[in-house]
Amino acid sequence: MRLSRYFLPVLKETPSEAQIVSHRYMLRAGMIKQASAGIYSWLPLGFKVLRKIENIVHEEQARAGHIAIQMPTMQSADLWRESGRYDAYGQEMLRMKDRHDRDMLFTPTAEELVTDIFRSHVGSYKDLPLTLYQIQWKFRDEIRPRFGVMRGREFYMKDGYNFDLTKEDALHAYNRHLVSYLRTYERMGLQAIPMRADSGPIGGDNTHEFLVLADTGESEVFYDAQITDLTFGSREIDYDSHAECQAVLEEFTSRYARTDETHDEALFNEVPEERRRTARGIEVGQIFYFGTKYSEAMGATVADSDGNRVPVHMGSHGIGVSRLVGAIIEASHDDKGIIWPEGVTPFHCGIVNLKQGDEEADGACEALYASLTALGLEPLYDDRNERAGAKFAGMDLIGLPWRITVGPRGLKNGVVELTSRRTGTSEELPPEQAIERIAQIYGRAAV
Amino acid sequence: MRLSRYFLPVLKETPSEAQIVSHRYMLRAGMIKQASAGIYSWLPLGFKVLRKIENIVHEEQARAGHIAIQMPTMQSADLWRESGRYDAYGQEMLRMKDRHDRDMLFTPTAEELVTDIFRSHVGSYKDLPLTLYQIQWKFRDEIRPRFGVMRGREFYMKDGYNFDLTKEDALHAYNRHLVSYLRTYERMGLQAIPMRADSGPIGGDNTHEFLVLADTGESEVFYDAQITDLTFGSREIDYDSHAECQAVLEEFTSRYARTDETHDEALFNEVPEERRRTARGIEVGQIFYFGTKYSEAMGATVADSDGNRVPVHMGSHGIGVSRLVGAIIEASHDDKGIIWPEGVTPFHCGIVNLKQGDEEADGACEALYASLTALGLEPLYDDRNERAGAKFAGMDLIGLPWRITVGPRGLKNGVVELTSRRTGTSEELPPEQAIERIAQIYGRAAV
Known part of the structure; x- marks a missing residue:
């Protein structure tokens, strides 16, 4: 993308309403614009990140064998x-009547609707296990929306639902989601720690939240320092294997890690003192096993191998897709702006032309642009007639992880400059080597 | 995808509520399930098609230089x-109050919100031309929703908005959209004819609807038969060229083609009688130029080159993404089921194992599955223990354009059967040649 043809409304001033860094940077980098309280329009740069996160979630869900559907945002109250949740849900549920005076609502979650789909179409244990999920806009009418997309009213969420014959199978589905979520977050450059959580209005005994450590987190968290040494890495997991998934669950949840909601001081004190940590965390996902709560209430049964109708065991599992955009920024920024992890960056690298209009500089930038594009990469080329300082500041603010700087002086020596946003270190090298490096970073075969 | 692990709830009976073929087949093929009146859940097969259509729209919008954003579904009434449209819109607009008693609505279209984004961020003619678009769920509270996703209440739509300094530039944006829509529909295997239309509540003089001819169309259409000979084909268009886009507009709109809303009997009679056609059509898109209607009402101005503030010229342009799923089926089916065009098929081909459990047949199917997957294609492998007739009927119903049938008898002679869903013709050939043919059809390099 050429910046001269893009829509990137960067703000010079920090909007006064923004209290946390992700909200500030998302507004300043032209990623979002508030439409009304707690409701945002996603401008081009923000939408690109949102879509990248969405795609990672889809890919990892598919890898785990989960199947994508799409449920509507508007549901009937019936x-x-x-x-029994219509009355229980309270004022967070946005309710309305349609023109025929029927009670409708904007779905905050979809256990009821997916259970209805299940009971209408599945009748035998042979069709199990089954996990359906969607990524869809949800609405929760927060009394005091704040922190930008971190606690908005309209938000984009992945919600998945497993249906299993037995508790054991459903707990495997729970573990499978835990494994899949670990992979998902790591691909986004995040360390998200599973912590024992409280089940709230969804119900159920087994539940973990995934928390990203950040000073601005809304939850106080208590954990054993050993837990932050764990990484999922590139290990291959057979998602069908109960044992393999169970082993990952044990590895990642056996050490103490809880939010203030479930914190147990006595247990925490059993952790050696030098490993006890208190911090703040941002919730970016949650998994639940709640057994037959909904299947019994709604008659979602299957015939087992003896022909008896039994209610299925279920769980539900969520990832806050729009919230993740904010969480990633909270976890990865400096005082100049955002620092995108490579997995979610809106553009793979920036190209800064130090002397727009200079024939040689323009030509070198165009050649870089063409080569990177041919590799299937998306560069953002700042081709505006602006001074270098403004271009650098803009690139630092929007946080592309790599920048190639092209100027007449370097070109005389046959080099351009490759700069890492994260470390700030620069290196001069011939354009074709810069391309090779970028290709390598993103795992593309050089052409 | 292996059918044994998929969720494809095919119905044997035709649901009685479905009056048109696309609705019937979408229900029978397990693509959708009604959630409430005019509101559908998209089951896995339906969601895959929806997503393919969405991706084609995104790709073609990017090609035309249009920039993706995402606006919220819930908007403030302000x-x-x-x-002036809050009162004008009537009962089709779904309205509600939030917990703070503020008037909200589920957006049926987004001229106001996008104009607000524009006026907040753009101030100079130098930032023009600009076209922003989104693909987002919309809601129109139809008094009598029917025909499945063709006239639902909650629907998925691409809506795009151009902002230009002059009428001439805005008309170029109009033409550019027309060109881009022609390409978009053709990639979906559709012939959609631009017809002069009525502007309705959006306002404006210049507007064309795109109609797909189908017996079940809601509009009566009148056209010159020559128009159906036109195809956009693989021509390369410079979307920046006013002349090139204008030429396409003239080519595709100079012959008589109107819906009943704008039909002019006298003009129609000027078409030679043997070329006069009356038919029915399904609207799958519409483009508008409406000038300064919203920019004046909402103060969306830019400084021109003399420093004077002038209201921008705008247009809006829509593609009915969820409706297209139905329209494609209306245009492409037979009495056995759907026939997907290659561009939007949920799976690239089916694999039918005639003797599940037979070592050789299973092995051959697995090898085909692996080879096709390695090419980046998605086969649907019917690995169930079902009789051949049921497998064929299922494949015919869901309409994958190509089927590979594998059985012990063929394998003895070293062949499998490749069948075209559209023509019904079959050919016996060695498995590796079948793969090569499928790869060729979908433009993949053989491995």
Whole structure:
């Protein structure tokens, strides 16, 4: 993309309403614009990141064998009366009447609707296990929305639902989600720690939240320092193997890690003192096993191998897709702006032309642009007639992990400059080597 | 995908509520399930098609230089009061109050919000031309929703908005959209004819609807038969060239083609009688130029080169993404089921194992599955223990354009059967040649 043809409305001033860094940078970098309280429009740069995160979630869900569907945002109140949650949900549920005076709502979650889909179409244990998920806009009418997309009212969320014959199978689905979420977050450059959590209005005993450590987190967290040494890495997991998934769960949840909601001081004190940590965390996902709560209430049964109808065991599992955009920024920024992890960066690298209009500089930039594009990469080329300082400041603010700087002086020596946003270190090298390096970083075969 | 691990709830009976073929087949093929009146859940097969269509739209919008954003579904009533449409819109607009008693609505279209984004961030003619678009769920509270996703209440739509300094530039944006839509529909295997239309509540003089001819179309259409001979084909268009886009517009709109709303009997009679056609059509898109209607009402101005503030010229342009799923089926089916065009098929080909459990047949199917997957293609492998007739009927119903049938008898002679869903013709050939043919059809390099 050429910046002269893009829509990147960067702000010079920090908007006064933004209290946390992700909100400030998302507004300043032209990623979002508030439409009304807690409701945002995603401008081009923000939408690109949102879509990258969405795609990673889809890919990792597919890898785990989960199947994508899409449920509507508007639901009839009827199903929610069947489960008993229509009255229980309170004012966070946005309710309305349609033109025929029927009670409708903007779905905050979809246990009822997916259970209805299941009971309408699945009748035998032979069709299990089954996990359906969607990525869809949700609405929760927060009384005091704040922190930008971190606690908005309309938000984009992955919500998945497993249906299993037995508790054991459903707990495997739970573990499978835990494994898949670890992979998902790591691909986004995040360390998200599973912590024992409180089940809230979804119900159920087994639940973990995934928390990203950040000073601005809304939860106080308590954990054993050993836990931050764990990484999922590139290990290959057979998602069908109960044992392999169970082993990952044990590895990542056996050490103490809890939020203030479930914190147990006595247990925490059993952790050696030098490893006890208190910090703040941002919740970016949660998994639940809640057994037959909804299947019994709504008659979602299957015939088992003896022909008896039994209610299925279920769980639900969420990833806050739009919230992750904020969480990643909270975890990865400096005082100049955002620092995108390579996995979610809106553009793979920036190209800064130090002397727009100079024939040689323009030509070198165009050649870099063409070569990177041919590799299937998306560069953002700042081709505006601006001074270098403004171009650098803009690139630092929007946080592309790599920048290639092209100027007449370097070109005389046959080199351009490759700069890492994270470390700030620069290196002069011939353009074709810069391309090779970028290709390598993103795992593309050089052409 | 292996069918044994998929969720494809095919119905044997035709649901009685479905009056048109696309609705019937979408229900029977397990693509959608009604959640409430005019509101559908997209089951896995339906969601895959929806997503393919969405991706084609994104790709073609990017090619035309249009920039993707995402606006919220819930909007405050305030902006709509500013444009004067809040009261004008009537009962089709779904309205509600949030917990703080503020008037909200589920957006049926987004001229107001996008104009607000524009006026907040753009101030100079130098930032023009600019076209922003989104693909987002919309809601129109149809009094009598019917025909499945063709006239639902919650629907998925691409809506794009151009901002230009002059009428001439805005008309170029109009033409550019027309060109881009022609390409978009053709990639989906559709012939969509631009017809002069009525502007309705959006306002404006210049507007064309794109109609797909189909017996079940809601509009009566009148056209010169020559128009159906036109194809956009693989021509390369410079979307920046006013002349090139204008030429396409003239080519595709100079012959008589109108819906009943704008039909002019006298003009129609000037078409030679043997070329006069009356038919029915499904609207799958519409483009508008409406000038300064919203920019004046909402103060969306830029400084021109003399420093004077002038209201921008705008247009809006829509593609009915979820409706297209139905329209494609209306245009492409037979009495056995759907026939997907290659561009939007949910899976690239089916693999039918005639003797599940037979070592050789299973092995050959697995090898085909692995080879096709390695090419980046998605086969659907019917690995269930079902009789051949049921497998064929299922494949015919869901409409994958190509099927590879594998059985012990063929394998003895070293062949499998490759069948075209559209023509019904089959050919016996060695497995590796079948793969090569499929790869060729989808433009993949053989491995």
